[in-house]
Amino acid sequence: MSTVPRFWRHIPQRYNLVGTHCSKCDEYYYPPRTICPNCRRNAKMEDHKFKGLGTVVTYTTIYNATDDFKRQTPYNLAIIELLEGPRLTGQVICSPSEIEIGMKVKPVFRILGKEGDRGIIYYGTKFVPVEGSI
């Protein structure tokens, strides 16, 4: 149960890719940071909602997963560089033969995981190829 409060705190960043932006040095952060490492005490941090458009930097395809994710295999985990700069890890929903480095992706709202049959359902952002998506 200890993961529930952690998930709850992360809802804005998981549902809507809310990170931060330092208006002093124009650097974007995801996950959000409270302190800008460039500017330290002079930082001017504000919340920033990322559009979620990005590019696949690298990826791996998972063929063997734990019970909770077995039904979804094979699936693609990728490092995605957002338009604004930050990189994050996310699932790209397409066949393993379709994914490639440099692929443009956009965000979708999906189930990230479930705590068994009785626990909480974790929702959040995954990605789909821009090409061929509605």
Place this chain on the structure above:
Amino acid sequence: MPAGIVSYGVYIPKYRIRAEEIARVWGEREDMAQNLNVFEKSVPDFDEDAVTIAVEATRNAVKRASIDSARIGAIYTGSESHPYAVKPTGTIVGEAIGVDHELTAADFEFACKAGTAAVQACLGLVTANLIDLGLAIGTDTSQGAPGDALEYTAAAGAAAYLIGRENLAAEIEGFYSFTTDTPDFWRREGMPYPEHGGRFTGEPGYFKHVTSATRGLLKKMKTIPEDYDYAVFHQPNGKFPVRVAGQLGFSRDQIEPGLVVPWIGNTYSGSSLIGLAATLDVARPGERIFLASFGSGAGSDAFSIRVCDGIEDIRDRAPKVRDYFENVQYLDYAVYAKHKGKLRL
């Protein structure tokens, strides 16, 4: 003061299974698709449920009219496949579209008509000037037991409507509802698949309620079927809406733009509202649309809708219903069963 639809959005998952593939597995007659007038149905992805597809439909509605989500004062979500028994779908949808937290919300259940009941609730609050905008959603990822007749039609889809008083895309001129205690279809708490009364339930269920609500509204509005350019009736299969339209004096041409069930299946709470969206996708200002939902149990909500000038400004700014008919991916029964987690035979 007129009130109605400020914006609308839909979402239909990209996977499909053909009726003939289901018939092949169960050794049924191949003309099953013809008999039901349902050729394929949508199937949700592993990580999609009634919440995620409601979020996608709502994001499309918000985008279509560039709505500031903070204006939304109520979220009512109709579904019979809410992922939680206790924990409202509307709370998750609200957070995912960035609402202000000064907001009322509740989940509605009335088989396939909970979405139109949500529209009525929003209309009441908006017309009474108690809220600025209301969000009404119909969303379902429904299941039929393997081999059951329902398996040919039970599909996934969502529609979201923003109801308000200003910048209307379509005015809701009036509604009329007809409700009785009729056990034509039900699912007990904790059971994975619904039960139904079999073939005979069409007459006392669907046909009696849809015709009663329709005739009631025509009388109340002092209108006749010819006064409407389009009509949408709930689509549990492709036969019922065609037959009920004929019985009531509506033509095949009037229902054609909104008849989407042959290509996506029965999206339950999404069904009549996706049909309405498909009609709004093509309707011109000044045209009138007749809408009647149906929910087993049983009841029907009928609406008289007049399309406003605002439709032209917003229509092309979000995906249309028929955009979701493109780029679909077909599944065979084995993969489909994996998608649906169909292990309980």
